[in-house]
Amino acid sequence: MQTGVMPQQTSDPIEAYSLVEMDGAAILVVDGTSADTAVMAAAAVLGSRLRAYRQPVTIATNPTAGQGVFFDRTTRTVNADSAAHGPLHVDGYMMYGQAYPDVIFLLCSEQAPNGGANFIVDGLRLLTTLASDPAQRELLRFLCQYPLEQSSPTGVQVSGPIVDRTAGGRMAIRCHQHQRFPENKPIDAPHKGLLDGWRAVTSAAAAEAPRFRLRPGELLCLDNYRVFHGREAYTGTDRLLHRIWSWTDTAFGTPDPRTADGRADDITVVPW
Numbered sequence: 001m002q003t004g005v006m007p008q009q010t011s012d013p014i015e016a017y018s019l020v021e022m023d024g025a026a027i028l029v030v031d032g033t034s035a036d037t038a039v040m041a042a043a044a045v046l047g048s049r050l051r052a053y054r055q056p057v058t059i060a061t062n063p064t065a066g067q068g069v070f071f072d073r074t075t076r077t078v079n080a081d082s083a084a085h086g087p088l089h090v091d092g093y094m095m096y097g098q099a100y101p102d103v104i105f106l107l108c109s110e111q112a113p114n115g116g117a118n119f120i121v122d123g124l125r126l127l128t129t130l131a132s133d134p135a136q137r138e139l140l141r142f143l144c145q146y147p148l149e150q151s152s153p154t155g156v157q158v159s160g161p162i163v164d165r166t167a168g169g170r171m172a173i174r175c176h177q178h179q180r181f182p183e184n185k186p187i188d189a190p191h192k193g194l195l196d197g198w199r200a201v202t203s204a205a206a207a208e209a210p211r212f213r214l215r216p217g218e219l220l221c222l223d224n225y226r227v228f229h230g231r232e233a234y235t236g237t238d239r240l241l242h243r244i245w246s247w248t249d250t251a252f253g254t255p256d257p258r259t260a261d262g263r264a265d266d267i268t269v270v271p272w
Contacts, residue, residue, distance in 0.1 A: 003129060004209025005120040005227060007220065013044035016221050020045075020103070024122050024227035028219040030107070038107040038242040041219050043270075046103060046246060052254040052269045054101070054245040061237040082112070082239070086231040088121060088206045089176040090224050092245050094155030099253040101245035102172075104224045108214035108241055115234030117211035118220065120227050123173035126205055127163065139201075142194040152178045162198065170250045172225035175202050206230060214241075225251075 007025040010016050019026035030041045035056035043050055055076070062069070062079035071078050080086075092100035127143070130136040143162040150158045159182060164172045179195070181187045211232065214220055222229060247254045249272075257267035 003122050003125045003205045005122050006210045006212060007120065009218070013041065014047075016045050016219075017047070020221050020223050024124065024223045025120050026221045027214070028221055030217055030219050033107065033109040033216050033242075035107075035242045038105060038219065038244050041107070042103075042105045042221075042244045042246055045105075045221055046248055048272065049248040049250070050246060050270050051249055051251070051272065052247045052257070052267055055266055055268065057243045057245075059106075059239075059241040059243055061239055063237070078243070080239075082115075082234050082237070085233050087177055088119075088202055088228045088230045090174055090228055091243075092224065093150060093158075093174065093176060094152045094178070096255050097151055097156035097158035098160070099247075099251070099255050100224070101247055102170075102223070102225045102251040103246045103248055104222050105244040105246065106214070106220040106222075106241050107244075108216050108218050108220075110238045110240040111213060111215060112234035112239040113236045115232050116239050117213045117232045118229060119206060119209040119211050119231070120222070120229045121175075121202065121205045121209050122227050123175065124171070124226050126201065127173065130201070138190075139194050139197050142191065143198060146191060146194070147182070148195070149178070149180050149182055150174055166250060166252050168250055170225065172252070173228075175228040202228065 005023055005025050007027045008019050009027040009029060011029045013028060016026040016028040028041055028045060030037055038056055042053060058077045059080055060077050061082050069079060069081050091104050130140045145161055147159045147161055150160055162174050255267050257269055
């Protein structure tokens with residue numbers, strides 16, 4: 001089963017949501033490339049399901065070549081390392097722990113002259129593939145039952161299995177570079193081998209996933225509980241995207257707008 005996703009394109013927000021439900025991803029073609037356009041388009045896609053969203057963040061190239069990724073809170077800019085391959089991951093786990101966003105949007109404002117292609121892996125299809133292979137039963141059990149640390153060492157701490165479910169029964173599958181065993185719990189060889197196995201499976205899926213380059217005016221819509229995403233390295237300094245993290249009525253929960261990221265105005269709660 002192919003676990004990589006090539007998102008279908010549409011100019012209809014309602015169809016975009018249907019595609020996200022079906023495939024875990026879609027590309028909505030919008031009229032504009034601004035942060036405000038991203039907010040309006042995200043709201044149009046999610047409709048009455050939207051409960052909250054984080055104010056837009058800009059993703060731009062780090063002006064210092066060779067310097068790693070960092071977030072400038074003053075300008076609300078993620079300064080990306082263009083020379084580095086963006087590994088497969090879900091968004092928001094470092095900042096919000098269990099209440100990480102369930103749908104994310106990336107609006108391309110400017111694309112790099114070369115490179116910068118995105119790739120997506122469908123975690124649900126990946127689990128289905130593992131379930132069909134008797135040799136992977138132990139790995140599947142580990143993914144669904146074994147609690148791991150699910151944030152960065154400096155992020156909001158949360159412990160839980162890689163495959164989890166919300167109170168309403170929605171499945172959530174996590175993949176990111178910080179997944180690790182609890183520090184206060186001995187690690188036995190079999191379990192270490194299973195975590196290594198998960199990393200190998202996801203790395204292989206990422207390598208095989210189709211690549212695509214967003215163009216200005218294209219909004220990538222992702223089910224952050226179902227799919228993992230990454231990007232290739234790129235050249236130039238002009239690549240610019242606007243990112244929206246959002247929470248729907250089926251998320252684990254929404255962050256407290258009074259405390260999120262230390263800013264009272266960072267989270268906008270949508271009346272319903």
